[in-house]
Amino acid sequence: MIDLIPSSKEAMFYKRDQEGSVRCLLCPRECVISDGKRGFCRNRENQGGTLYTLVYGRPVVVDIGPIEKAPIYHFIPGHFRLCLTCTSCNLRCKHCQNWHLSQKSFEELNHYSYSPFEIFKQAQSQNLFSISFTYTEPTVYYEYLYEISVIAKEHGMKTSIVSNGYIKREPLLKLLKVLDAVKIDLKGFSEKFYEEVCTATLKPVLESLITVKKEKVWLEIVNLVIPTLNDDPKMIEEMCRWIKGNLGLDTPLHFTKFHPNYHLTHLSPTPVSTLELAYEIAKKNGLKYVYIGNVPGHIYNSTYCPSCNRKVIRRTHFDVIEMNVVDGKCKFCDFPIKGKWE
Incomplete structure (x- = not known):
């Protein structure tokens, strides 16, 4: 299954510029790429005035895991999915756990060779409920994930x-037309944080969140709380107000614990008390x-009914222990619980 030969799939979303260069229109960077060069994401290369993706059909990870690991909590809880990814990213986060x-x-990693249909068949043959694009940024292998998602949708797989x-x-x-659920990492709530920690900007992320919500694809948000960088209660308050005003009160928000990693090993793990303060601000x-999240056994791993406050989904870390959502409603008081339950 190991194949070290780059594919030659023409990329989507680009235009040809002057003197043989191309402008990639996939992400907000809009990289202008000279002949023989690659964009910021490392995965898209200009070959003679045509932009190619180098990772189509070449995942570096294909495995199985629970949807709760994403984390996506309101999308058929407890089901297992086929997880896959290709190399690289269009951000340079200093805290990346999958760096x-x-x-x-x-070229730096060995990879498999699977067509989109072969990926679908793997999921189907193992009786998995869905396919999930995770671990690195799916945008940078857009063509591959899009074609897999089209095939999955045609066959009734999420x-x-x-x-x-x-x-x-x-x-x-275009992608949202073939997706069933989206989890977006809202990494902080200031342009300064995005520029200094992620080599990116905040505004396009906020625009994407609004787009997903308007298109009525199930959306959940994760905010990894990093001590000294994005844990200011005022920043968290501002973020929660923005979510309330732009995405609605029913959008799940996960505050997750930071563990020192990559270029931020000098920082301490997030105190649980900081996460609990963020939780209280959001509520x-x-x-x-x-x-x-990332605190196994914490009471706020579980889902509570907004009406009667009974525990409707009891979780321990990635495991669903008890399910009290019936036909999309709280088993105890019949209050509708937002999500995709089937």
């Missing part, structure tokens, strides 16, 4: 992405589904 995949170029949201509107809209602003 060994996301901060590598195509798909989801775990994304940084750094994608332009046109490709996002004070009226958000109905707020979670604390």
